Amino acid sequence: MLSNYLKLAWRILARRKFFTLISLFGISFTLGLLMVTLSFLQTELGANEPLSNKNDFIYVEQIRLERTYYDTITVVDTSFQNGVAVYDTTFNYKESGTGASQTEMSNKIVDNYLRGLPSAADMTMFSTSNTHDVFVNGVKLTLDILLADARYWSIFDHKPLEGRFFDSAEVEAASQVIVISTKTAQDYFGRESNVVDEEMFIDGKTYKVIGVYKNNGKIIEYVSPAAVTPYTTMNMATLDNFYFGPFEVMYLKQTHDDAEKLKDEIRLAGTKVPVDHPDNEHDFKDVVLQPMTYNEMYAQGVYYEEDAEDSYATMKWILLGLLTFFTVLPTLNLINLNVSRIMDRSSEIGVRKAFGAHQGNIIAQFIVENIVQTILGGIIGLGIAILLINIINKGGYLGTSELTFNTKFFIYSFLATLVFGVLSGFLPAYKMSKLQIVKALKENQL
Numbered sequence: 001m002l003s004n005y006l007k008l009a010w011r012i013l014a015r016r017k018f019f020t021l022i023s024l025f026g027i028s029f030t031l032g033l034l035m036v037t038l039s040f041l042q043t044e045l046g047a048n049e050p051l052s053n054k055n056d057f058i059y060v061e062q063i064r065l066e067r068t069y070y071d072t073i074t075v076v077d078t079s080f081q082n083g084v085a086v087y088d089t090t091f092n093y094k095e096s097g098t099g100a101s102q103t104e105m106s107n108k109i110v111d112n113y114l115r116g117l118p119s120a121a122d123m124t125m126f127s128t129s130n131t132h133d134v135f136v137n138g139v140k141l142t143l144d145i146l147l148a149d150a151r152y153w154s155i156f157d158h159k160p161l162e163g164r165f166f167d168s169a170e171v172e173a174a175s176q177v178i179v180i181s182t183k184t185a186q187d188y189f190g191r192e193s194n195v196v197d198e199e200m201f202i203d204g205k206t207y208k209v210i211g212v213y214k215n216n217g218k219i220i221e222y223v224s225p226a227a228v229t230p231y232t233t234m235n236m237a238t239l240d241n242f243y244f245g246p247f248e249v250m251y252l253k254q255t256h257d258d259a260e261k262l263k264d265e266i267r268l269a270g271t272k273v274p275v276d277h278p279d280n281e282h283d284f285k286d287v288v289l290q291p292m293t294y295n296e297m298y299a300q301g302v303y304y305e306e307d308a309e310d311s312y313a314t315m316k317w318i319l320l321g322l323l324t325f326f327t328v329l330p331t332l333n334l335i336n337l338n339v340s341r342i343m344d345r346s347s348e349i350g351v352r353k354a355f356g357a358h359q360g361n362i363i364a365q366f367i368v369e370n371i372v373q374t375i376l377g378g379i380i381g382l383g384i385a386i387l388l389i390n391i392i393n394k395g396g397y398l399g400t401s402e403l404t405f406n407t408k409f410f411i412y413s414f415l416a417t418l419v420f421g422v423l424s425g426f427l428p429a430y431k432m433s434k435l436q437i438v439k440a441l442k443e444n445q446l
Contacts, residue, residue: 027377027417032384034413037322039389039403045295047376050216050223056121057155058251058296063109063243063270064102065284101284104129106245107236113269120333127231127246128222132203134188141187143202145178145232146222147246155222157249163211165194166230174232178207183215184226200355205233217402222248228435242279243287253290266291274429275325324361328420363426370422374410378414385410 047054049063117123120214126148134141146152166177178200182192189195200207207229216224231247239245253262261291270289292300292308296355299315300308389403 023373024377024380027374029157030232031378031413031417032388034067034323034417035381035385035405036403038409038413039385039406040408041319041404042409044220045298049214052157053155053252054294056253056255058120058253058266058291059294059297060102060114060249060266060291061297062102062248062250062290063105063273064100064288064290065275065280065282065286066100066287066288068282069399072160076344089329096307099282099284101244103244105247105249106239106243107210108242108355109230109245109273110247110249111418113210114249115272117251117265117269119254119257119261119265122151122154122252123137123249123256124221125149125231125249126152127249128225128235128248129246130234134200134202136188143226144221145202146225146228147234148228152228155252158213158216158224160211160213164211166212166228168294170230171230172419175230176205176207176233177210178202178227178229179211179213180209180227181213181215181224183217185209185212200227207233215402217398219398219401222224222250242277243273263291270359279304286340288346293305323330343357367422367426370426371374371418374418376421378417381414381417429430 020138042048045051093312097121104127106126115123124147128146130145130147131135132143133146134143143408150166150171158165160179161182163179165179166175170177180188180200182349185192185195188200191199198209200209218224234246237322251262251266254261267288270287273287275285275287290308293312296308296312299312303311303314303318305311305314386405389405392398
């Protein structure tokens with residue numbers, strides 16, 4: 001029986017080429033876009049190297065100094081006593097606005113107030129604002145170098161492909177050592193391996209290459225930078241502001257604690273920062289730290305809200321809307337196409353019912369046709385997804401971020417598409433299978 005269904009399905013799809021092409025386009029294009037979208041989300045937000053610990057991250061980007069301003073409003077209340085005007089003057093204090101200044105933190109703030117929090121299993125401090133132009137064989141190469149402490153390698157789990165990572169002793173000694181990505185090795189030395197102990201001349205300093213890690217190509221610059229060197233190699237004497245500096249902080253929370261507990265401890269640490277320091281030139285009254293999870297941080301970069309949790313909630317709704325659009329809308333179009341296709345075959349249905357086909361046979365036939373059609377569309381969609389991913393990667397449209405094809409996500413996406421494909425065929429098929437034989441035979445197309 002199934003063999004007959006498949007043969008008939010293949011003949012019908014080949015005979016009605018227009019409907020088949022339109023349906024295949026809808027299925028394959030939908031699946032292709034869905035795969036590219038999921039690939040991007042997996043690349044950027046998936047818990048994989050170097051973000052295996054991502055779900056335990058708490059990020060603090062900036063320190064914020066703020067104060068509230070008030071206006072004094074005079075209120076005059078006039079009353080008459082014995083025909084004489086009596087004036088009662090009062091003063092109201094009303095909030096007129098706020099002033100704030102915020103940027104990355106100084107190492108003094110990090111060292112004195114943000115270390116040793118009870119709910120933090122680990123933490124690292126790093127600086128991202130370090131772009132340098134170097135010349136290799138007369139060609140300019142721009143490197144975004146991360147300055148970090150040795151704990152960076154514990155938070156972000158890069159694996160050394162060659163050599164090693166720098167340690168705390170080298171940070172303390174301000175050793176001019178550098179760990180580079182495979183892309184930087186290729187761009188600077190013309191090869192991805194055998195570069196340990198080579199030297200790089202950057203901004204008037206000579207750095208010794210001690211390790212190489214895989215370029216994971218993330219949009220967030222501190223996750224997979226071009227190179228990492230000890231933060232102490234910068235001129236620390238220039239970092240003389242008590243509050244502001246170049247540093248951001250990433251915590252790894254204790255696994256048994258929830259994120260909110262560590263967030264609360266970070267906010268409390270902010271309240272302990274003194275505001276009577278001479279560097280507080282504008283007499284700010286409060287110090288505010290705004291911790292966020294990695295996903296909240298990413299969402300805030302996509303859709304900014306002052307509260308990172310609001311940004312994350314908005315981003316989730318946007319993603320849900322896009323995924324719904326990519327699946328439901330094509331499904332509705334397929335249902336309309338299937339209704340037209342099945343209505344066009346009403347006389348065929350009448351003849352089959354006249355020869356004894358029952359409702360289940362009719363429904364099964366159309367479902368098999370849709371399954372065959374969806375499988376073909378899935379194969380084409382697979383090709384579209386791989387093609388788009390290669391075009392995006394080779395074209396560098398996402399910077400150094402590289403999309404990867406995930407077989408597991410393709411299977412899930414294909415199964416979801418298959419479910420919608422079956423539904424788009426089942427609903428009109430069920431309706432037509434209940435058509436009376438006499439009414440169906442009024443149609444003259446077989």
